[in-house]
Structures are given as C-alpha cells and as structure tokens.
Amino acid sequence: MYRPLSSPSTFRTPQPRQGGATAALLAASLILAGCSGGEDADASEPEPTFSSAPSSSAQETGDASRFDTDDIAELLRAEPGPLDPEDDAEEIIDRLTETFGEDIGEADPDEVFLELLNLAAADYREVQQYIDDVEVEFTDPGSGPDDAGVEDTGESVESGQSGGLDLHVLFDSSGSMGDELDGERKIDTAVSAVQDFIGDAAGSDNVQVGLLSYGDVSGDNCGSTEELYPLDAYDETRFNEALESQKPGDATPIATALEDVLDDVNAEHGDVTDRQTVVYVVSDGKETCHGDPVAAAKALADSDAEAVVNIIGFDVSDDEQQSLKDIAESGNGEYHRADSGDELRDLMREERSRTIDAWRTWQSENVDRLREEQSTVVDKSREIQSSGVDTSRAEQTALIAIVDELQERSEDGVSLGTGLRSSAVSRGTSIRSYLVSTLTSLRSDAVSEGTSLRSDVVSEGTGERSRIISEGSGQ
Template sequence: MGASAIVAEAWQTFPRPETLYVDFVKPAMPALQDDPEYGKIPYRAQVNIEVILDASGSMKETIGGKTKLALAKEAVETLVRSLPKEANVALRAFGHRPQPTKEASCRFSELLYPFGSYAADRFAAALGEIEAAGWTPLAYSIERAGEDFRPYQGEGYTNIVVIVSDGAETCGGDPLKAAEALKGSAIQPFFHIIGFDVDAEGKKQLSALAERVGGIYRDARNLAEIQAEFDRLTRWSEGWEAWRKEAMRDLGKQRMKMIERLDEMEKEWHSASDRLEIIDFKILNALRHEEKISLSIESYLREKELYPTDGIMDYWRTHYRPLLQRQIDQNFMTLEEEIERLTREQATKQRP
C-alpha cells in the first residue's frame, strides 16, 4: 500500500462529529383517551377558565337540605382549587343581586373574580357575594364573558367557558346566537355546560347551545354529579403538566445518551491516535521503499513523529470535545426552552 493510501486510511478511523447526534422527538401532546370530548381540546400556552354561575331565583330551591346555589358554589370552589396553579380562572354570576326591575336584572351580569391565578381568600369572598335573587340573562352573560376573554385571543390560549344553570334564558336573549358568536371569534372558547336539576325547557336550550358550538352538555341532579363533571376538566388540565414532565424526562435521557456517545467518541479518538503510531511507522517505511526519502530522513522523521498522539489528544480535550459539549448543551437548552415556554407564558400571562 502506498504512503498516500496509508494516510487516507489512518484519518478515516477518526469518528466524525455528525455521528454523535441523536434526534430528539418530543412526546405528542396528551389527550384524555377515555374522554373523547375533552381529549380534543388543545393544550396551549395559557389555559383560561371562566365559570358563569346562575344565581337566579330558582337556585334557591333545595336538594338534600341545601340550596342549589350553595351546592353549585361548593362544586365551583372545589374545581378552581384543584386546577393547576398556572391556570387563569374567572368567576361571573348573574341574578345574584336584587334589582328594582326585571329589565335591570336582565342587564346585570357581574365579573366577580377577574382572570388570574386562584387565591383562596379572594375567590371565597367572590362566591360569598352571590345570592339567588334575579332573572336569567344567559345570553347577555355570554356576551359579557367575551369581554372578559378579550385579552386572551389567538393560538396562544386555550379558553374554556363553564356554565352552571338550572334553567333557560328568561330575559328574551338568544344564548345560542351569543355562544356561536363567541365561538367564532378569535377567543375560540370551548363550552362545558351543566344543567343543574334543570327543567325540560332549560335542558332543551342548554343542550342545544352546547351542540351548536361543539361543546359538552351534561345533566346534574346533585353535588356529586356536578363534581364528576368538574373532575373531567381537572383531569384535562393536569394533562399538560404530565406532558411537560414526560418531555423533560425524555429530554434528560436523550442528553445523557449523547454525553455517553461523546465519552465513547473520546475513546475512539484515543484508539485512533494510538493507531497513528503504527501508521507513522508504515508511512515512513513505505516512503523509504518507494525511494522517496533516504534512510537518514526516515530516521529524522521517526524522531520528530509525523502524528504526535499526545498532541492529537490534547487538541481533542482542549478544543474538539469542549466544542461538541457546548453544541450538545446549546441544542438541548433550546429544546428545554421550547418545552418550558408554555409554562413560562402561563406564569407571565396571569393577568391582562
């Protein structure tokens, strides 16, 4: 074998850096496989959930010794307390303050807890302001909810409207039209509607509303059934955190694989550099037999070493390995940042 062929063979033994990299594939966004309705709701940067609570006069009726309103308030409190701390929650009520006329009651819907993270004392105080008293301006309340969600428009938000009501609109509005308009806006909310001990007319309207906007309608006859519906929302909200943890865990595993590969590559470089000592001898021997160098030059070059292995490994340790390590760290920091971006945005977008 000629000297040039020996040189080419020698350098082919050093692993190239592109053999180091392993593609990292983020796990798919979670879906509640046992809940096809909630499973189709996308996970986005910020989750905003507004509860619209019916406090019309009929919510004074009792079930098991408690008013329907008291039971609904208890279920709502349990829901918001169980949501991830990163979620934005809001509470709107209608019919909860006596008004001098029906017309005034039909134009009264109040945002008692503006969007923000759950604070137990403030939310309890907001619920404490709600007493069953008035009419049912459901359409107007949905329109006002659109104003509440206005800061949260676009693809960065998952917006959910939860309505708990025991009856149909009583103020002449069109809840289906209002919900359809809100659904078609940039807010794009998902509707979860609970008919609480609802009459036939109320069930017909509320279920039609859910169907019109592709949401969920469920009957609830007691506290346990309301809470069962709210549990679906809680499980969905926890899906994002589970995904984030899984993604970060997989990312860590992939990074460890690449560090292990880097260690293997260092061993391969060391072995390859050792082989160069043998190659060094072969090259000089070939050149001597090809009569391209004299015996004295061959002896001189053997003393100088064509490929000093110590120098090669010094270069690996001081330049090449640090360069590859920085590239690994940078690549995985970028992936980590992509995973954490949603959580960070949740924290920074707590309020408009």
C-alpha cells in the same frame, strides 16, 4: 432538544485557516487518565483502517498551512489529504521526495510532516461538524397537564397554546337557584361545589380565574351581568367572598353572559393566542332572555382564544337539558348533569380525580421523554467519539508506517524519522484527548440537565397531586 448529525454531503466545506506551529501540538495534548479507554495505545499495535479522499495521482493537494495550527478543532475541520497512506504509500513517499529532494533526511521534520498531512491526513470533518452543531436541548415540560389547566378541567383543547389557562366561571343567580334541593338552597350547594372545584383547578401559578354572575342584578335582568371577580390570579378568600355574595334574581341571560366573556377575551388576547380559555357555565335552566347562547358559545370557540365552553346543568328539567347540551356542543365543550346536591359534589370530585390522573400522566410522560432525549444525546456523542478515536488511531498507525519506510530509504533518515513519528503520535494523542474531553463534557451536561429536569417534573407532579388530595380530604 439537540440538532442531529447531518449526512456528510450537507456539511459546509471548511476553509483553510492559519495557526501556530505543528510542534505545539504535543504541548496542547490533553492526556485523560482512566476515561480515554486506552486511546494512547502503542503505535505498533494493529489499528483500524481509515479513509481519506479517493486515491488519484492526478489529485492536487491543498495548502499545507491548514495543518499548521495548535487548535484541534481547526485541524479537524481541515480538508483531508487526497491520498490513502495504505493504498498510496509509494506515491506519498515519491511526492515527499520530489518536494524535499533526495536529501530529505536533512529536511525540517515539521515541514515534512505538514506536507505528509497535506497528502494523507484523515477526514475528521463530520466528527467536528457534529461537535460544532450539537445542542443539549430538552422539550419544555411546561407547568402541568397541557401547560397547567386543560386536563385539569377535563376538557379537550387543540394543542399549540402553551401560555397558561384563563378559567371563566359563569354562575346562574336566577330566581330558581333560590329553590331548595335536598334541604339546601341550590345556590348555596352550587357555591360550595364551585369553590371546591376552582380551588383545585386554579392551584397552578399560570392559571387565572374570572367570575361572572348573571340573573341577580336588580332591574333589567335580561340585559345585565355582574363581574364579581375580574380575570386575575386565584385568591381563595377574595374569590369565595365574591361567590358567596350572590343572591337569586329573576331571569337566565346565558347568551348575554357568554357575550360579555367574549368581549373580555378579545380585549385580553388581542393577537395573543398562547393562553387557553375555558368557560364553565353553571345553570339550572335554559336561556330565558331570548338571546342565542348557542351562537355566543360558537363565537367564543371560533375566537382567537379558541375557547371551550362547558355547561354544568344543576337540577335541570328533562325538557331543558337539550338546550344546554347544544350550547356545550357549539362551544367545543362538554355537558355535565347533576340532579341533586350530592351529584353536583360527586361531579366536582370526578373533576378532582381527573386532575390527579392528568398530573400523574403528565409526570410519567415527561419523565420518559426527558430520559429518551438525554439518551439520544449520550448515545450519538458516544458513536461520534468512537468514530473519531478509531479514525485517529488508524491515521496515526498509517502515518508512522509511511515514516518508517521513508526513514529506511533516506540517508541520515533517523533524525527525520524520529521527529516525524513524534509529530504523528502528538497529533493522534491530541485529537483523541480533545474528542474524549469534549464529548464527555457534552454527555455530562446532558445527564446533569436531564436529571435536573426530571427531578423538577417529579417534584411538581407529586406536589400538585398531594395538594389536590389534601384539599379534597379537608372538605
């Protein structure tokens, strides 16, 4: 997002800069028809007052050459004059007369105008400082809820990680998963439900999926796991084939499986902590290999990846429920219970609904925030433009009043007065045109970028919800 205007006291003091001739100002004017709001009104109309530096006859002027440039931005960065043309008109005229002599009417109007600005130019530094500093920036909405994944899985993870989601599925292939439940082997029911869930949760581009089986490896089941799908982008065919390849084994080495994931996470992340890690353990019973899954889950949660460990307990006996809940709690995750095939499928449907709701919320919140950030830039730039334009009008009117008085007091002052008035109008017109053009362009950029980002968010959110609903209805 953009940097807001600071208070005047925090601005740097611009240094005098050299430039071209004051007479070139008129040629540099940008006359904007229709959008300038009548800024080039007749100079005789009442204008708002403006403030220059505090009035004091003891104050010294700077180098008048700081106004000898056709670069409008440099003019607005210049130190103002020390005198107020409304309150100090007599002193300004006296000092001009002292500088150019009683025959000031014969002096070069350009030189007189530079000295007039040296004495009484308005202060535009705050306006130009805003233009120099403002940046049209919007908060990155990311790629989805909590940047593509945490809300998709229904879990709560601390913010601060925004590089995507690594989703690890640990699948129980112990012997009990071969038992029948509701006329179907539990392993087959679980495979089908996990396929549906992962197909939804891994739909975003920055989600990676890994599949680890524990309990079905021949031989020493308590010491073995099998990586069926190394952490990678989701490929539906390859993932489903890996999931369907499992066969019921003997033991339930949950701790070993979690430790294997921790090894992978440490190798994958290293010092990188901008990806979120969520682990789903699908199990129909407690640890049976004398490991410590609670400690393993806590180690994952305490790792640089700050992983979340969730447990899906499928047809778990009452006396084993608590052990699985303890694992989820130590892993900063949640325990989900499903006592039948229908309940497991319902659980996965609930996850799908939570995903849809998360995308809807993500879309709404980002659209609102982007609109607010756009309005902030637009409103502030209008405020700055109005302030600068009003100051310019007031300055032009005050300078012309000085010129009129100077002309009346000078012999042969008509030519001088005509030249000075022309320079005052040229300066005012150029400044106002510059402000309107520059700040209108800024607002246009903010509106264009904000509109584009909101359109992208709506398209992304609507598309993801449609995809999830479509996949769910086809199952």
